[in-house]
Amino acid sequence: MNEIRDRFKMIMEREGLAAGAFAESIGASQATISHILSGRNNPSVEIMLRVHQRYEDINLEWLLTGKGNMSNSQESTQPLSNSIRDYPLFAENAKNPDASTNCAENRKETLLESTAKREKSTVHQEIIYKERPPRKITEIRIFFDDNTYETFKPAN
16 A cells, blocks of 8 residues: 555656645645655645645545545545544545535636737846046065065056
8 A cells, every 4th residue: 555655756756846846735734745755754634635625636535545446536436434434534524415516506717818819018127338548557465384474556
């Protein structure tokens, strides 16, 4: 059976995410994910549910136990709602949503502005060259390894 950290790594690999980006995608701290991936801590129920909510195609049974396929699109015809009762951790909080929760009125969608409507502003940049007066050498000092030095001054 795969360890939970291996399953998290598989999800991150599939999504092409580093640990920080994965943590941000599920709304968790980087430290939390780092501790899970290092094996220091096991994920909380909240973290597991956040992963499942963010990546809905992930098979919850696979995420919890490592059994079955990673993706729901590949899983067998056995409904997950029947097997979730086998896990006492979730049995008391299990909810069987009815079909009405998927209707369009519960979805929140925001229409984005068309990019064609936006005007592009032109940036004007002006470079000003200021001529500095010529500099003259007034003194040259050469330091030696015996802590002595010589000074040279140009003749004017």
